Each structure stands twice: as structure tokens, then as C-alpha cells.
Amino acid sequence: MANTQRYFIELSYDGTNYHGWQIQPNAVTVQELLNKALSTLLRQPIETVGCGRTDTRVHATQYFVHIDAPQPPPAGGGAEDNALQKFPLQGVRGLNALLPYDIAVRRIFAVDDDMHARFSATQRSYEYHIHFQKDPFLYNKSWLLRDMPNLDLMNHAAAIIMEYSDFSCFSKSNTQVFTNNCKIVNARWEQTPNGIVFKISADRFLRNMVRAIVGTLMMVGRGDIAPEEVRNIIESKNRSNAGTSVPACGLYLTEVKY
Structure with a gap:
């Protein structure tokens, strides 16, 4: 302008x-x-x-x-x-x-005038936080669960997710986007002093994508499905086959790169 x-x-x-x-x-x-x-x-x-x-x-x-x-x-x-x-x-x-x-x-x-907050971004990173003991200082800041899931199984499944690019199964329906393809460059679970955290980075994210991925990985961590079954979910391109979206309180946008 x-x-x-x-x-x-x-x-x-x-x-x-x-x-x-x-x-x-x-x-x-x-x-x-x-x-x-x-x-x-x-x-x-x-x-x-x-x-x-x-x-x-x-x-x-x-x-x-x-x-x-x-x-x-x-x-x-x-x-x-x-x-x-x-x-x-x-x-x-x-x-x-x-x-x-x-x-x-x-x-x-x-x-510069051609720098755009949304379209010039090359990578975004999110974290999802989970804790296992009642803590008033984590209320509305992390998702409280009773039982620890299996992190090894969830990291196995997270590695499988990184092999794909079409994430229609993790996207909120009826969104106005031209493509459901994303390039995930990192996806892993880590232990923290308060619990566990899922870290994920990609060139772009679909609406509700991270919360749907976490919900699906929790199915693996609880033993409801095997890690390899995540392939069938992704290849189905059907949101109803993936896990339930986890609560918003544990999700953080942590980094935007240009």
C-alpha cells in the first residue's frame, strides 16, 4: 500500500x-x-x-x-x-x-511490504500437554488424564503419520481449503516433569488437525488399536475413522517460522 x-x-x-x-x-x-x-x-x-x-x-x-x-x-x-x-x-x-x-x-x-503473517510462514509448531495428577496451576492449561498411555506405541504411530501428506481424516469437515496436504517434519511424544507433551511441526495445518491426531494417537497409547492401524485411518481419508478431538485446553501454538 x-x-x-x-x-x-x-x-x-x-x-x-x-x-x-x-x-x-x-x-x-x-x-x-x-x-x-x-x-x-x-x-x-x-x-x-x-x-x-x-x-x-x-x-x-x-x-x-x-x-x-x-x-x-x-x-x-x-x-x-x-x-x-x-x-x-x-x-x-x-x-x-x-x-x-x-x-x-x-x-x-x-x-517489507510483501511479507505476510499467514502466507509467508514456512513452518508452524504446536504442543499438546497432558498431566496425570490434579494440579490447580494446570487447570485450563493441560488435559488431565488418569492413566499414562504407552509412549513407545504412540511414537511408533507418530512416525507412521509422518510418512503421509494427505490428512483429510484429521480435518474438520466443510472447511474451505484447496488441499488437505501438509508436510509434517516432526511429530513425537516426550515426558515432562508434569506429564507428557506431543510436539508437531509442519508447513501448514488443517482445522482441528492436531487435536484429531492426538485423539488418534491416544487410541494407540491405550491399546485400542495397533500403531499400524493408523495407516488404514489415514488412507481412508474419512474423519469418522480417526480418534475424537481432544480438549482444546492442552493445545499451544508455540512457533511460527518465516
Whole structure:
């Protein structure tokens, strides 16, 4: 856009109180609050473009948006001009003062006009957290289970998933995408001090994909199906054959690469 500067904004948020990232009618979202804070700070309407959508109650430890703001004019202008001159140097502090406690801006930096928060991303990473003992500090931050599943079997199945590219069986139905193909470059379970965590990275993800994969791997870990049966599920391209989507509270978007 002419006479504008594109900025990337890095933020993180606790998704517990929000109906996801993307603006929705009659529901509070992270994007809605960030747009309002930016418009207040820069004294003009600002619209953000996010790096992707996260569902209701899903968290993000790293998330990027881009905005197009008018080029700062020479010093000595009015209130709107001064706001633009101070952005992005003072934007982090100003936005955090306007945003609720569960949304935090980390940094703001100028980028080229062709950089896009969503389409320029080359890799995204998610984690899914599970714990096994009641812990008030993990409430709404991790999924509480009673019994430990078999991590070796689940990692065997996760390795099988990485052999494929069409993940129609893990996609929410009736989504408007041109392809259900994704390139998964990492998928593994690890033990943590509080329980276990599933880590997965890919060039793109389908709606509900990670939660459906975790639900399917849990079927393997509980002994309901053998790891090799995951092949039949994927090759069926049928969502009803995969596992139930696990609760959103344990899911985190953790990294976006450009």
C-alpha cells in the first residue's frame, strides 16, 4: 500500500477466555481486542492479519500478525502524527497497557511490504500437554488424564503419520481449503516433569488437525488399536475413522517460522 509501513507484531496469549483468534460475531476473540488496542494507540482504524486461526480456548506462546500503518510524518505534527512516530519503539508498552492480562505483545518490527503473517510462514509448531495428577496451576492449561498411555506405541504411530501428506481424516469437515496436504517434519511424544507433551511441526495445518491426531494417537497409547492401524485411518481419508478431538485446553501454538 502506498505511503504505509508494514509491521509484524509478535504476541502470546492464554486462550482460555477467548473464542479463538479470529473475529466472530457475538463472541470475544483475541483479534478483536488487539484491533481495538491498536486503533486506540494509533488514533485511527487498524486491522490485523494473523498467521493463522486458533480455536476456542487454544493458547499461543508465539503468534504473529501484520498491520499496515501510515508512514510516520516529520516531527512536530498533531496527536495522530506523534503516535505514529513513537510506533514501534513505544508500541509494545502502549499496547500491553491497553490489552488484558492474558494477551501480551512481545515485539514490533518493520518488514517489507510483501511479507505476510499467514502466507509467508514456512513452518508452524504446536504442543499438546497432558498431566496425570490434579494440579490447580494446570487447570485450563493441560488435559488431565488418569492413566499414562504407552509412549513407545504412540511414537511408533507418530512416525507412521509422518510418512503421509494427505490428512483429510484429521480435518474438520466443510472447511474451505484447496488441499488437505501438509508436510509434517516432526511429530513425537516426550515426558515432562508434569506429564507428557506431543510436539508437531509442519508447513501448514488443517482445522482441528492436531487435536484429531492426538485423539488418534491416544487410541494407540491405550491399546485400542495397533500403531499400524493408523495407516488404514489415514488412507481412508474419512474423519469418522480417526480418534475424537481432544480438549482444546492442552493445545499451544508455540512457533511460527518465516
